[in-house]
Each structure stands twice: as structure tokens, then as C-alpha cells.
Amino acid sequence: MVRAPDCLIVGGGIIGCTLALRLRQRGLSVTVLERERIGAEASSAAAGILSPQLEVDAPGPLLDLALRARTGYPSFVAELEAASGQSIGFASSGLIALCSSDAAAATLATRAEWQRSLGLRVDTWTSSDLSREEPACAPHRAWYFPDEMQVEPERLMQALGRACVQAGVVFEIAEVRRVVCEREVAIGVELDRQLRTAGAIVVATGSWSSQLAAGGVVVEPVHGQLVELRSGSRPLRHVVVSGGGYIVPRSDGRVVIGATEERTGFAKAVTAQGVESLLARALAICPALAEAKFERAWSGLRPFSPSGRPAIGPTAINRLFVAAGHHRNGILLAPATADLLVPSILGDPPEPLLQAFLPSFALRQDQKAQDER
Ligand SMILES: Cc1cc2nc3c(=O)[nH]c(=O)nc-3n(C[C@H](O)[C@H](O)[C@H](O)COP(=O)(O)OP(=O)(O)OC[C@H]3O[C@@H](n4cnc5c(N)ncnc54)[C@H](O)[C@@H]3O)c2cc1C
Numbered sequence: 001m002v003r004a005p006d007c008l009i010v011g012g013g014i015i016g017c018t019l020a021l022r023l024r025q026r027g028l029s030v031t032v033l034e035r036e037r038i039g040a041e042a043s044s045a046a047a048g049i050l051s052p053q054l055e056v057d058a059p060g061p062l063l064d065l066a067l068r069a070r071t072g073y074p075s076f077v078a079e080l081e082a083a084s085g086q087s088i089g090f091a092s093s094g095l096i097a098l099c100s101s102d103a104a105a106a107t108l109a110t111r112a113e114w115q116r117s118l119g120l121r122v123d124t125w126t127s128s129d130l131s132r133e134e135p136a137c138a139p140h141r142a143w144y145f146p147d148e149m150q151v152e153p154e155r156l157m158q159a160l161g162r163a164c165v166q167a168g169v170v171f172e173i174a175e176v177r178r179v180v181c182e183r184e185v186a187i188g189v190e191l192d193r194q195l196r197t198a199g200a201i202v203v204a205t206g207s208w209s210s211q212l213a214a215g216g217v218v219v220e221p222v223h224g225q226l227v228e229l230r231s232g233s234r235p236l237r238h239v240v241v242s243g244g245g246y247i248v249p250r251s252d253g254r255v256v257i258g259a260t261e262e263r264t265g266f267a268k269a270v271t272a273q274g275v276e277s278l279l280a281r282a283l284a285i286c287p288a289l290a291e292a293k294f295e296r297a298w299s300g301l302r303p304f305s306p307s308g309r310p311a312i313g314p315t316a317i318n319r320l321f322v323a324a325g326h327h328r329n330g331i332l333l334a335p336a337t338a339d340l341l342v343p344s345i346l347g348d349p350p351e352p353l354l355q356a357f358l359p360s361f362a363l364r365q366d367q368k369a370q371d372e373r
Pocket of ligand 1 (some may be wrong): 010038206
């Protein structure tokens with residue numbers, strides 16, 4: 001007979017595992033149920049850009065959460081590297097956004113203006129500033145965001161898995177069929193032919209969260225393909241973004257190029273057209289990459305929330321919680337998401353910021369979006 005844990009987390013991606021670590025550190029017994037392996041889906045597929053300033057389009061709760069996440073990231077990285085004894089490829093080298101057209105330049109100028117008014121750092125670069133800082137980039141005017149960072153998600157997930165195991169989180173490979181409720185209270189989850197009970201249940205199944213959260217959230221998959229090249233010397237020092245695409249240089253000469261955005265349901269095919277468009281975009285940004293070696297291509301499903309924000313917090317069903325819908329920014333937002341959700345699960349007073357991410361808010365926004373269609 002397996003003793004019921006205080007908390008069962010469904011989904012072993014970055015959101016489920018970071019939450020598991022934090023809950024365990026607060027003394028709860030925690031089991032993560034993952035159908036495949038830790039980091040099997042989006043969390044290992046991601047490029048690893050940590051970019052509140054380019055990813056969030058306006059001041060508000062999402063920017064507050066993203067900036068909080070970025071501020072705390074270096075210590076999250078240090079914690080995981082200490083626990084795992086391995087580097088997770090963290091770099092705080094900043095991000096360059098190229099002005100690929102007059103329209104892009106105008107949008108970036110507006111972004112820089114409101115961000116500066118909030119005290120965030122953004123520098124304007126001429127074409128010669130760019131050539132001096134990144135000689136391999138094709139000439140462009142650009143904006144430089146010096147505080148943006150990057151990490152290697154695959155390594156992060158390995159380190160996070162180890163940190164969880166060391167802390168005493170239990171992992172089980174199992175596919176959850178449904179959440180089992182009795183009179184509006186979640187009492188456990190159903191596996192193949194087994195009921196597993198727990199004090200609290202958290203659905204953190206990324207793009208698959210709508211299937212389990214019993215009306216608690218709407219999450220849709222957005223397919224993204226990526227390519228990795230290897231260059232003899234390090235061609236770029238910063239993350240470079242242009243026209244919706246990006247190049248992320250790793251410290252050892254690898255370069256990640258991303259990413260497509262496709263609504264193809266749960267299909268995850270890497271296509272000739274996808275790879276071709278990524279390579280074309282990358283060579284336009286950095287022509288020197290034409291000589292780089294093709295290493296691999298892969299893809300993942302971003303958990304997109306139509307409300308524009310992740311859903312974090314208790315659902316309408318007692319003892320059932322959700323942490324899902326982090327779309328393009330789950331690597332960045334994971335530690336801040338866990339910090340926001342832990343008090344609710346412990347029964348402590350929630351932070352005011354949680355209010356803006358409650359699943360009930362997300363559902364209202366989704367309904368509004370549907371009504372407007
Ligand atoms: C191409 C691409 C590029 C990205 N780039 C970035 C980036 O640069 N920066 C950034 O911050 N974010 C990025 N992201 C987004 C980020 O990867 C996601 O937001 C984040 O990984 C979501 O984490 P998750 O734990 O919610 O989901 P996932 O990592 O998808 O984990 C969900 C887990 O649940 C498991 N599961 C599903 N159903 C069940 C079930 N019934 N029972 C048991 N287990 C189940 C799955 O196997 C999976 O392991 C990118 C994503 C993609 C696809």
C-alpha cells in the first residue's frame with residue numbers, strides 16, 4: 001500500500017518539477033507523476049531565452065512576474081548547479097533586437113520608451129555599434145537589452161531532476177487518466193487501474209493541461225521547431241532576435257536557431273519547410289553561419305493560454321490546483337510560478353499578484369476572447 005503524499009503533481013516538466021522542489025523544501029511529501037520522463041516535452045525543447053523585456057508587450061502582472069523571475073534566476077541557477085554539480089549554461093550576456101524593417105523599428109522604439117519609464121535598461125545601437133559588438137551580424141540598427149539572460153533547458157532539466165531527487169521528491173512514470181473528485185473535492189488521480197490519493201493535486205501537464213484540469217483551464221499546443229548548428233569559433237556573444245526569429249549562441253560554439261510557430265494540434269513533425277525557413281532567417285541575421293555544421297533539429301509544443309497569461313492557483317474544485325499555460329516563457333517563469341503557488345497549497349495567505357493569474361481569471365478572459373470571435 002503506497003502512503004498518500006501531501007501533494008501529487010501531474011507533469012514532470014519545468015513547472016511541475018520546480019513546484020515539487022519548493023514544496024518539498026517546505027516539508028511536504030511530494031510525488032510527481034510523469035508519463036514519459038522528466039523534461040520529456042516543451043521544457044527540454046526550449047531555446048532557453050530569459051527575456052521579460054522582449055516577450056511581454058505591456059506593463060502589468062505578467063511583466064511583474066517575469067521581471068521577478070529574471071531577478072531571481074541567478075540564484076535558482078546557483079541552487080541547481082550546486083545540487084547537480086553541473087553547469088546549466090547560464091549566461092547574462094544580454095539580448096540584441098535588430099530593426100528588420102521600419103515597422104519593427106517603430107515597435108521597438110515604443111517598447112524602449114515605456115520600459116525606460118519603468119527604469120528598465122534599453123540601449124539604442126547604430127549599425128556601427130552593432131558591427132563593433134557583434135561583427136558577424138549583418139548591418140542593422142538595433143536595440144540592446146543588457147539585462148536579458150539565457151540558460152540551456154536540457155541541462156537545466158537534468159539538474160532540476162537531480163535537485164528534486166536529492167530533496168526527497170518521488171518520481172513515478174505513470175500516465176494520469178483523470179482527476180478523481182468527490183462532491184467538488186479532488187481526492188486523487190486515476191492511473192491505469194489504480195486510484196492514487198493525495199492531500200492536494202496539481203495539474204502541470206503543459207499543453208495537455210485542459211484534458212486533466214476538469215474545466216479549470218484552457219491550454220492549446222503551439223508547435224515550435226528549432227535547429228542547432230555548430231561553428232568552429234563562437235560566432236555571436238549575445239542572443240540576437242530579428243523579425244520573430246532568434247539565434248542563441250552557446251559558449252562552446254553551438255548555435256540554436258528558433259523557432260517556428262504552428263497550430264498543428266499535438267503533431268510534432270520537424271519539416272523541410274520549417275528547417276528551411278529557420279536557416280534562411282538565421283543566415284540573413286548572421287551570414288557567417290553558412291559555414292557552420294548542421295547538428296540537429298527538433299521541436300516541442302508551447303502551452304498557449306488564450307487569456308495571454310498562465311493559469312496559476314486553486315481551481316473551482318477543492319484541493320485541485322493548476323500551473324499551466326506558460327506558452328513561450330515557461331523556462332523563465334517556472335521559479336516565480338512555484339513561489340506564487342506554494343502559499344496556496346500550504347494554506348497560507350496568497351500574494352496579491354496571484355490574483356491576476358487565478359484559473360478563474362483565465363477562464364473569464366478565454367470566454368471573452370471566444371465571444372469576440
Ligand atoms: C520551440 C520552443 C521554444 C521555447 N523557447 C523558450 C525560451 O526561450 N524561453 C522560455 O522561457 N520558454 C521557452 N519555451 C516555452 C517553455 O518551454 C514552456 O513554457 C515550458 O517548458 C512549459 O513547461 P511545462 O512544465 O508546463 O510543460 P512541459 O514541459 O510540456 O511538461 C508537461 C509534462 O507533462 C507530462 N504529461 C502530460 N500529460 C500527462 C499525463 N496525463 N500524465 C502524466 N504526465 C503527463 C508530459 O509528458 C510533460 O513532460 C519554448 C517552447 C518551445 C516549444
